Amino acid sequence: MNFDYIIVGAGVVGSSIAYHLKNAMPDSNILLLDRNHTAGAGNTARSAALYRNFFSSVTSRMLAGSSITYYLGLGDKVQLDPIGYLWLFSEEQWANSQKAIGQLDPKKDKFEVLDRAAISDILRINHQAKGSFPDVDKGIYCRMCGSISGMALAQHYAAAFKSIGGKVSFDTDIKSFILTGQNSSYAPWDDIRVNGMVDQKGNTYHGKQIVIATGAWTHDLLAPIGIASCILPKKRQLFGLIIKDPAQLMVQKDSAKKPAVILPAGGVYIKPILDKNIIIAGCADDLGQPFMMSNPEPDPLYFHHAIEPVLNHYFPELDCTLSLKWAGYYDYHLPDMLPVIESVANLTWVGGTSGSGIMKADAIGRIAAARLRGKEEVALADGVKFKVSMLSLRDRSVEKEELII
Ligand SMILES: Cc1cc2nc3c(=O)[nH]c(=O)nc-3n(C[C@H](O)[C@H](O)[C@H](O)COP(=O)(O)OP(=O)(O)OC[C@H]3O[C@@H](n4cnc5c(N)ncnc54)[C@H](O)[C@@H]3O)c2cc1C
Numbered sequence: 032m033n034f035d036y037i038i039v040g041a042g043v044v045g046s047s048i049a050y051h052l053k054n055a056m057p058d059s060n061i062l063l064l065d066r067n068h069t070a071g072a073g074n075t076a077r078s079a080a081l082y083r084n085f086f087s088s089v090t091s092r093m094l095a096g097s098s099i100t101y102y103l104g105l106g107d108k109v110q111l112d113p114i115g116y117l118w119l120f121s122e123e124q125w126a127n128s129q130k131a132i133g134q135l136d137p138k139k140d141k142f143e144v145l146d147r148a149a150i151s152d153i154l155r156i157n158h159q160a161k162g163s164f165p166d167v168d169k170g171i172y173c174r175m176c177g178s179i180s181g182m183a184l185a186q187h188y189a190a191a192f193k194s195i196g197g198k199v200s201f202d203t204d205i206k207s208f209i210l211t212g213q214n215s216s217y218a219p220w221d222d223i224r225v226n227g228m229v230d231q232k233g234n235t236y237h238g239k240q241i242v243i244a245t246g247a248w249t250h251d252l253l254a255p256i257g258i259a260s261c262i263l264p265k266k267r268q269l270f271g272l273i274i275k276d277p278a279q280l281m282v283q284k285d286s287a288k289k290p291a292v293i294l295p296a297g298g299v300y301i302k303p304i305l306d307k308n309i310i311i312a313g314c315a316d317d318l319g320q321p322f323m324m325s326n327p328e329p330d331p332l333y334f335h336h337a338i339e340p341v342l343n344h345y346f347p348e349l350d351c352t353l354s355l356k357w358a359g360y361y362d363y364h365l366p367d368m369l370p371v372i373e374s375v376a377n378l379t380w381v382g383g384t385s386g387s388g389i390m391k392a393d394a395i396g397r398i399a400a401a402r403l404r405g406k407e408e409v410a411l412a413d414g415v416k417f418k419v420s421m422l423s424l425r426d427r428s429v430e431k432e433e434l435i436i
Pocket of ligand 1: 039040041042043044045064065066067071072073074075076077078079080081082181203204205206244245246247248252267268269358359360361362382384385386387388389390391
């Protein structure tokens with residue numbers, strides 16, 4: 032049970048870190064562990080499984096853009112389907128977004144601006160405003176966006192990690208940390224380190240370096256040992272709807288353009304799975320939803336109150352029935368909504384993916400592995416160089432991400 036590195040959490044983030052670290056240090060003895068029975072079974076499995084390169088912050092675009100470059104090479108292995116995104120704006124929202132959109136390059140960032148007529152060529156949508164629901168005036172159709180299985184991606188990294196000699200331990204739930212001396216009181220000059228971790232069966236694990244990649248559980252795990260991770264969980268829910276006829280939603284079912292759609296009201300978005308007559312709908316709710324590990328059950332009332340009226344307004348022809356629902360947790364890093372990679376003594380935590388961890392996991396894994404190896408800079412999958420300290424808390428240098436869904 033003695034390792035050079037122990038990574039706690041085999042979600043998409045921990046699995047990516049494990050692979051990139053072992054790949055860079057083949058002789059090191061690395062353990063990846065998780066309380067679940069397989070990789071990616073935490074919030075990675077509960078996501079909407081969408082990816083996009085369309086973000087307001089340059090850092091987000093670097094993290095997602097380079098990761099997507101890597102995922103495109105994996106293709107079917109991770110069920111990658113480049114369906115695109117269609118981001119819809121009211122006239123007022125479009126005017127207010129001009130500063131942010133003006134910084135993007137349609138060619139480089141691979142998007143096109145659609146007017147009402149072009150939107151109507153794709154969607155059977157009601158453009159008119161009514162009550163709380165604004166008009167639909169413009170759209171941004173993003174091509175470097177689509178759908179990907181987060182779980183398949185986590186399992187890809189975990190399998191690649193194992194294939195180069197990494198060790199994996201599932202059904203291992205870390206319950207507590209053993210700190211140096213385990214005193215009830217420490218002096219500021221004491222050399223405090225994490226000497227070990229204890230699982231649910233009382234087994235002890237020793238690592239020279241400990242990496243915590245536990246996503247939404249990070250705060251609850253680290254706060255008791257005096258670490259303010261600055262990562263907070265918040266519940267998010269998704270609803271699967273069976274649709275009677277895909278033609279009630281998309282003009283051409285077999286068109287190359289059958290994108291995920293972000294509607295201009297209430298942060299509601301849909302992901303079409305038209306060959307199965309299903310759409311997945313979610314909503315970016317905020318005030319009223321606590322920043323804590325709350326009741327993990329999805330709430331159908333929430334669907335009927337916050338999502339259904341929006342769908343009814345914009346897609347009046349759509350005949351759909353609620354058939355599936357699930358909930359998970361975003362792990363937020365407030366206030367900038369970008370990931371955190373920070374260390375105290377021999378413990379490093381990586382999280383705060385704020386709802387976009389799958390689409391950024393490759394870059395996060397490379398950057399965290401570089402930090403653990405003491406590197407200042409790392410090349411991402413597309414060759415772009417990234418300064419590792421930019422995601423730290425102490426020397427943070429990122430712009431706030433505004434496009435959180
Ligand atoms: C409803 C919803 C929709 C989303 N949609 C998208 C999307 O479309 N695209 C996107 O990119 N992202 C999306 N996300 C966010 C995405 O799911 C996360 O950013 C990503 O999964 C984070 O990965 P992770 O590895 O940090 O966390 P997780 O996948 O949660 O992994 C953490 C792991 O740590 C383990 N763990 C925790 N505590 C312990 C412990 N004490 N001992 C042992 N193991 C432990 C857990 O079992 C878990 O497997 C969505 C999230 C939700 C909830």
